[in-house]
Amino acid sequence: MHPVSINDLKLGETYFVRRRGSEVLHHALLMQDRVDMNTGRKQFYVHYDGCDRRLDEWIDSERIYMDCASQVESSTKPTRIRKRRLEEDYDLLSAQGPEDFNESKILEKEHEQVTKVKHIEWIRYGCYKIYTWYFSPYPDDFGKASNLFVCDYCMKYMKYERSYRTHLHECKMRKPPGIEIYKHKDLAIYEVHGDENKIYCQCLCLLAKLFLDHKTLYFDVEPFVFYVLCQVDTDGSHMVGFFSKENGNLDGNNLACICILPPFQRCGYGKLLIQLSYELTKREGKFGSPEKPLSDLGRISYISYWSWVLIEALRKSNMVIISELSKQSGIDPKDIIDAICDLKLMQYWNGEDVLYITPKILEECRKLRIIKEPRLILRARSLRFGYFKIIVLLTIDAIFFRITPIIFDLVVVFTDC
Template identity: 45%
Template sequence: MVSMAHSTAPAAANGHTAKASAFTPGTTANGTLPENDASRKRKTAILPLEVGSRVNCRWRDGKQHPVKVIERRKIFSDGTNDYEYYVHYTEFNRRLDEWVKLEQLDLSTVETDVDEKVEDKVTGLKMTRHQKRKIDETHVEGHEELDAASLREHEEFTKVKNIATIELGRYEIETWYFSPFPPEYNDCGKLFFCEFCLNFMKRKEQLQRHMRKCDLKHPPGDEIYRNGTLSMFEIDGKKNKVYGQNLCYLAKLFLDHKTLYYDVDLFLFYVLCECDDRGCHMVGYFSKEKHSEESYNLACILTLPPYQRKGYGKFLIAFSYELSKKEGKVGTPERPLSDLGLLSYRGYWTRILLDILKKHKGNISIKELSDMTAIKAEDILATLQNLELIQYRKGQHVICADPKILDRHLKAAGRGGLEVDVSKLIWTPYKEQS
């Protein structure tokens, strides 16, 4: 399942910075609801806040933002029992969910949905229209294989991050999502990873002892690409099962919809590294099924947060297609694509296809484009239709290639990222290795 991890800079749904108000629409000046609305909503500051409450919260930008309380837990401070709250910023991606202290919450804005609470207690599984809509919206965003009940179970199971930060090489990285580490690691706020074998530990001292013994200075696989300081390693999940599983644990911290953790035998992992005199340091990876009947040439893809916005994601996508060309096959990423994954792929497909259309002045067929690029014909067709560059005439698709329109689309697609120098790729397809 493909998800693209990007930087944590928040953006409201409409693309603008949200301005949070002390009162929600429909309240009076003192923050109370008009009499006729009182049966539906109530403003309270009864502590501890209930799970499901909505309230404004001071975020790291110093501004107030609306949140929903996902979970709460007791903390002991100053000789008193208090609570902290795990909240979801409703304007932002789930990756920004976090534990907050009571003093960050504006209790004058507390809103509890009474009817939902009552309905939950009475029916157990019955959903309100709002909850049903939320399930449907999430369904579209990357869990098409789950029914509503399974999706609710997934959301319940993964709603709270179990690991807050990790140390990997010279970086300390804030995590984005829940990852199903073994239970003994769930009480750790921070995990320490060996950046070469990806073993993880609870304490810094354990990592230091491990690093004195670990003789790896690169991922445990075959180096199939080296260009300057960039290197790509191919790791067979069956030959290096522990590494593959550790990589999946790590990746899940930054991918919301990744589902592969243990069954790594059927996959190959392509790990991109920056190399220096200390070794080869992982910056990202993609995985790929050894045998795919659906022509999938990529299953999961991730660029680690410290290395994002440097063109590595685009490089990984391009690399997956170069492997398909070597195999003599067309390829496509595994579905469903996340919203960010779809954007990244559309950008790649747009740049590659429009460059060819410019050179050939549009005198080329979908089949020829597919043969040249290893991009599946359906993806080419969808991309050109999205750009409104294709028409259906007399029973066949006709490509429209006005140079000015092509240039405009190319400019909108942005820069192409790092180039893959195919002359530096030394690789034998898996079926030939076997």
């Protein structure tokens, strides 16, 4: 194995690449090249075989190596990622008719082509240097810059550190626009309406897209309300994450998008916002569900939260009716069923679908890694309503036709046997 001359590198070929911060070599596909504006050196954009796109990065040629055997093999056999894409294309073609296939395939390919290369490698956000995960459609030359500087108060973005430093001295904002609806210790949550604070919300969405793969809301923010979570110190309120919710959504979605910036993940902030989304839903007298499909990290958080709510309800009572648990928690009954199935607890008993759980099974469930009590518990009494815009829509109330009877008949039985 030996380094490759920059003149011998070919786009679309697979090489061994040394990843950032590691001496281990990985198979990677060369996707695009460019000349770095700061150094004037040629760089290559690589996708690591078998890894999520969030790990894609721009690298110098010194980190690329050639293995002679792999070169011969790669010319005759498809790489794993190419083989997987071919299999996925075949599965999609088999599952859909010609019209559905063509339309969905075109949209999928368009999204892939537009977002496959991320130009922005890292951002400066407050005191953090954050490496990005995905492409984000920042306008003009901002989207082609290798790095951006983002104000953690107003979300304004800049290409140059000098402009950023000047902006920090001139920026008058010390908290998000909108209404503070929750405050506990050093955390605050603000309700921000997209139609009243369009620029702020657009900047928020562009920032979030750097860490979300399939987010499509960038500029059409008017129909949405944003709930912005902040860490509060003596300088002001610094945004660490948010979720958005569409006004007047007819599909029962209580959350459209959720994002916690990487430096603030694993602090319990995601589940705190999930709790808030359900608390707002309960106060509206409804139950709700996040917009599907969920990202991989989003699904893990939601399944963990749904499972925790279910297990806690079982711990406190010897019988739990799914429809009642839905009213108490604001969780869509279908999502509770998903949690039950994910835990593999569904049984058929006496003509009904039930959960038949002993104290031993319950204790084993509570020990599962996925079922964790949230690090931060939302204090519902500290929640203050902002205001909701009433949207009057004339429509057929078909909600009861969308819920299968079995969900409301499902009973959870807990015995001492």
